[in-house]
Amino acid sequence: MAKIDIVIIVAAARNGVIGRDGDMPWKLSTDLKRFKALSMGKPLIMGRKTFESVGSKPLPGRPHVIVSRNSKIEMPGVETVRSLEDALSRGRALAKSAGVDEVCVVGGGEIYRQALPLADVLHVTHVETEIEGDTHFPAIDPAVFELVEETRVPAGEKDNYATCYAVYRRIPA
Numbered sequence: 001m002a003k004i005d006i007v008i009i010v011a012a013a014r015n016g017v018i019g020r021d022g023d024m025p026w027k028l029s030t031d032l033k034r035f036k037a038l039s040m041g042k043p044l045i046m047g048r049k050t051f052e053s054v055g056s057k058p059l060p061g062r063p064h065v066i067v068s069r070n071s072k073i074e075m076p077g078v079e080t081v082r083s084l085e086d087a088l089s090r091g092r093a094l095a096k097s098a099g100v101d102e103v104c105v106v107g108g109g110e111i112y113r114q115a116l117p118l119a120d121v122l123h124v125t126h127v128e129t130e131i132e133g134d135t136h137f138p139a140i141d142p143a144v145f146e147l148v149e150e151t152r153v154p155a156g157e158k159d160n161y162a163t164c165y166a167v168y169r170r171i172p173a
């Protein structure tokens with residue numbers, strides 16, 4: 001089996017905002033469909049607050065690893081670990097047994113910040129707005145990640161904004 005990549009999936013505004021008051025500051029139906037397609041069948045790693053933001057129930061078809069120092073969330077398809085390191089090792093084991101070659105790190109701000117230095121691939125939906133918020137994605141260093149794909153996506157009927165979907169890959173050291 002090939003190496004298992006650590007893949008970050010995020011939607012971020014031009015000013016880096018990804019969240020506000022425990023939720024996303026936009027409705028982007030087209031992007032949610034892309035998120036589903038990108039992550040289906042793969043283990044998801046997320047912070048406890050992001051799990052709560054999606055209604056404290058797992059998204060179908062993807063094993064969930066929740067990172068929390070204090071809570072113990074256990075339900076079918078969901079397990080909790082105490083550190084990002086444990087989450088990645090559990091995620092890799094789940095990917096291996098599912099026969100997939102990616103673990104998806106899906107937020108939120110705290111988890112992205114810690115996972116970015118470890119990530120191999122970034123799927124970033126650049127939301128074409130500057131917006132107020134309380135949670136941010138860090139700047140992507142072009143000396144570390146190269147842009148390998150970019151697609152402009154006009155706002156559909158159920159999207160608040162146009163977006164630009166970009167894929168970045170870590171430049172080999």
Ligand SMILES: NC(=O)c1ccc[n+]([C@@H]2O[C@H](COP(=O)([O-])OP(=O)(O)OC[C@H]3O[C@@H](n4cnc5c(N)ncnc54)[C@H](OP(=O)(O)O)[C@@H]3O)[C@@H](O)[C@H]2O)c1
Nearest residue numbers: 011019022023024047049050068069070107108109110111
């Ligand atoms: N735009 C996007 O693509 C996107 C994606 C996901 C989320 N979001 C947004 O992001 C916001 C949530 O992000 P957030 O930064 O507030 O929270 P978060 O990263 O989802 O979760 C933070 C929690 O994770 C746990 N945690 C973090 N680092 C840990 C570590 N090293 N070891 C153990 N546990 C750790 C702690 O849980 P305990 O407090 O339980 O110990 C911490 O309170 C929401 O607004 C959400 O809508 C946006």
